[in-house]
Amino acid sequence: MTSKRARFAACTIGALTAGVLALSATPASASGTYSGLDYVYGGGVFADDWDNEGIVDTGHNKQSNATCLWQKILWADGELAASGIDGDFGSNTAAATARWQTKFQVGSDGSAGQNTWTAAGNWLRNSDYGTSGNTVAYYIGTSHVISVSRDSDGYYHFTDGDGSGRIAGYNYRTCS
Missing domain, CATH: 1.10.101.10 (PGBD-like superfamily/PGBD)
Known part of the structure; x- marks a missing residue:
């Protein structure tokens, strides 16, 4: 019983943390499409x-x-x-x-x-x-x-x- 409750609590904390991080990210970075840099950037070709x-x-x-x-x-x-x-x-x-x-x-x-x-x-x-x-x-x-x-x-x-x-x-x- 204790292990189920601990796993549930850990999952809940993980989900809340992910939610807060997603809300604090810019829309472009939240969608995984933005480099996250402060500048228009390039390298190589x-x-x-x-x-x-x-x-x-x-x-x-x-x-x-x-x-x-x-x-x-x-x-x-x-x-x-x-x-x-x-x-x-x-x-x-x-x-x-x-x-x-x-x-x-x-x-x-x-x-x-x-x-x-x-x-x-x-x-x-x-x-x-x-x-x-x-x-x-x-x-x-x-x-x-x-x-x-x-x-x-x-x-x-x-x-x-x-x-x-x-x-x-x-x-x-x-x-x-």
Whole structure:
């Protein structure tokens, strides 16, 4: 009787702990699709760099440099005006994201999650190593080409809407 009660208590505590941990995790990490890093990250070949990025949308990382990079991608593919590159995922960015997803045959929900980032990553092309030791790449859009680089830590760098250099982070916004 005591062993059954102890096993039941241990299972209950384990289930409660798992529930608390799941609630405290971000939605992307809770689903097992997010790398958990604070930055848009890559390593090795460019082909799979964006396969495990976090979500950017109106409810996740809404105001961030990762959102700003996503907006640059939307601009490169003709879905967002340059004036819309501000690092704030609002209704215009959501509508542009849904159009982009339709164009690239990704589930169209207006949220840039794992499938959307993975599809965008298919258009990254490696160039060479830059003078600063960063690996330089290009995102080949249907309307524009944007230059991105990956530093020695694997973090992605890009220029925002006004031409300032930025690091694509999820938890801060310096884009304008």
